[in-house]
Amino acid sequence: MQFADRLKPLQFNVFADMDRAKSEVRATGMTVIDLSLGSSDLPTEPFILEAIAKSLNDPHTHGYSLFGSTLDFREAVAAWIKQRFSLTIDPETEVLPLIGSQEGTAHLPLAILNPNDFALLQDPGYPSHYGGIHLAGGRVYGMPLLAGNNFLPVFADIPAAVLSQAKMMVLSYPHNPTTATATLEFLKSAVQFCQEHNLVLVHDFPYLDLIFDGSTPPSILQADRDRGVSIEFFTMSKSYNMGGFRVGFAVGNRELIQALRQVKAAVDFNQYQGIMRGAIEALASDRASIDRVVSAFQERRDAMIDSLKAIGWAIPTPKATMYLWAKLPDRHAHDSVKFCLDLISSTGIALSPGKGFGQHGEGYVRFALVHPPEILREAAKKIGTFLQLQK
Template identity: 65%
Template sequence: MQFADRLAPLQTNVFADMDRAKAQARQTGQTIIDLSLGSSDLPTAPAVLDTIAEALYDTSTHGYSLFQSTLPFRQTAAEWYTRKFGVPVDPETEVLLLIGSQEGTAHLPLALLNPGDFALLTDPGYPSHAGGVHLASGQFYTMPLLAENGFLPRFDEIPPAVLAQSRMMVLSYPHNPTTGYASLDFWQEAVAFCRAHNLALVHDFPYGDVTYTGEPAPSVLQADRDKSVSIEFYSMSKSYNMGGFRVGYAIGNAQLIKALRQVKAVIDFNQYPGIVRGAIAALSGSQDGVQQTVNTFRQRRDAFVDAMTKVGWPIPKPNATQYLWVKLPEPWAQDSINFCVQLVEATGVALAPGRGFGKHGEGYVRIALVQPPSVLESAVQKIHHFINR
């Protein structure tokens, strides 16, 4: 049996690789402290769950859900966005419900790239960004994200020959995995660059609320108020602890929304309407729970960083996301994958190797703060003993 060449670059994945390593560690009797996935351990709000539960007994929710049936959600999302960022949004043409924001970032390249076209991606970056380009038979040029640049790309370093063949740029701030943060000034620069080079500007924005500055992170549409080149993907997974329900949406340029909708129409319908009603309840109800979630992750960040400092391994406190991006000491700095595999085998602590997010992630590990402070402090002790054994 023969398979398509496009599968070749998809043989490995940072999450699948660590899943195998965790399974092997469990077989040897290790108790796993899983800090490798950004899946929140916090509960979905009761009001959201009650709304979904009530929908189960409404037989009108038991059939297929097509685009027109999502209008109440699109209206709610548009209103929420305008309240939050002060940018008017047309729910008919500028919003699209998605089965998680990853559906959007993975499928949009199918609408934008012809075989051989380039997408501009960050390195490190989230794996689905590159995966979508592979599936579209495109090429990608990676923009290095370096600590000395605040983990922001340098647009002036992109080769002109690559720019001539490029159709889209994918950014994501606050950034996973580096925790980098982008100001509104940066977004204005990015919008101007994409306008000048006729690029679609794609912003993956799941951590917009998970900031420790007292303000939400800027939206790209605050720098592109007429939505000339930009589309933004938002997720219900982080702010509302609804990761398992798979609800996200796209907001932005009407042409990009229409193109993504055309791809979606031949691949899937929408998720169960009762879940969508729950998402409406989350966006339209009290937002106190969002701040409680942020406060919880701030406490966990502080607990982990303080514990690391006590064992002689000080690390900076990020201003956003539910992660820490930690530089490995020698001799592990050249092999983050081997470090993570050996760590989970020896201690049960599972981290995500930086190399899994791109070659410029080598030498780092990403730590997801998805456990209570006491468990995080225990993990620090295990990591410390492993390194100094």
């Protein structure tokens, strides 16, 4: 049996290797503490679940959900954008519901790239961004994110030959996996760069609420107020613990929204309308539920930072996200995949190897803080024993 060449770049997947390793460890009876996936363990708020539950008995929600039937949700998004960022958007032409933001970031390249066009992506970056480019037949130029540059790309370093063939740039701040944040001034510089080089600017924005200093990270829509080149992706998964419900949305340039809508129409309908009713309730709510999420992850961050410091592994304290981005001890820095495979087989602790996020992620691992503090402390102790045995 022969398969399409577009699958070839997707064959190397260190996360699939980690999943196999986790299954093998569980099969031995060892307990696995999985810190490799950024899937929140916190529950969805009852008021959201109640809105979804009430919809089950409404037969009007049982059919296909086409674009026209999502107007209430799109209006709720527009009101939320107005409240959060003081921006007025058109719910008819500048908002598109999505089955999670990953649907949007994976499908948008199909609307923008011709075969062999370049996309400028963050390296390290979220793997789904890479997958969407490969499926569209595009080529990836990884913009290095280095600690010395605060994990921000240096646009002046992008080769002219690449820029001449590039059609889009993808950014995401607060950033997965590095936890870095970006200022409004940086985002404005990105908008200007994309305007000068005729690039679509994509901003993936799942962690806008998971920031620990009380501020709100800037939106790309604030940097590109007339939405000339930009589109931004949002999800309900992180702020509202709705990952399994698969609900997100895109906001931005109306031509980009229309192009993505065309791709979406060929692939799927929208999710169940009852889920959208739950999302509407979430978007219209106050910040109390979000504050509980932020407080929980801040407590976990502090517990894990302190516990790792106690075993001799010092990690900078992140300002945002649900992760730690940890530089490996020197003796392990050359092979993050081997480190993670050895760690889980020895201790049952699963981390994400930095190499899985791109070439410049090598030498790091990512901790997902998706367990209560007491379990994180237990994991740190086991890691400490592992590191002592490796000396």
